[in-house]
Amino acid sequence: MKAQRPNSREKILAAAADVARETGPGSLSLDAVASRAGVSKGGLLYNFPTKAKLMQGLVEDYLHEFEQALESAARTSDVSGESPLAAYIRLSANDCEDTQPSASWIFSAIAEDPDFLAPIKSFKQQLFQRLKGETPSLKALLICFLAIEGLRSMNLFDSDILSQNERELLVSSLLEIAK
Secondary structure, eight states: OOOOOOOHHHHHHHHHHHHHHHHOGGGOOHHHHHHHHTOOHHHHHHHOSSHHHHHHHHHHHHHHHHHHHHHHHHHHHHHHTOOHHHHHHHHHHHHHHSOOOOTHHHHHHHHHOGGGGHHHHHHHHHHHHHHHHHOSOHHHHHHHHHHHHHHHHHHHTTOOOOOHHHHHHHHHHHHHHTO
């Protein structure tokens, strides 16, 4: 069976993610993305009419990948006996270990298109509701979910004040709560 070739949109998103990692999302140029993706700038603009829409596409793609990883972790958790909340904590904590570029690009994307945050808000609402249905203790869910979102925010805004040991202690404490 032949491997499916990525479509233009997928190639553009992959190229944008690469360029954003290399130069930082705030310095992301449409010309650089088009060149990296091997498409014309017109082809890029057909798929993403503005830089904000391209950034929104990157966020939506990231959310989709995170959802897939969470589902995979949940399947593994079924075998290992780990709760869905614990799987979310582990996956999120690992995700937060990756160095993130400055959040300045988020503000510029929001300025161009206030709906930029809509997919993030929707994803988090759905995720919280799903975990709420799968977690016997609302108290445990609230503590864990908000602590992880705090880690994400500190990571995103490059304002992490915790040492590696403190982050590890937090994550292990959250995993105990999530049992």
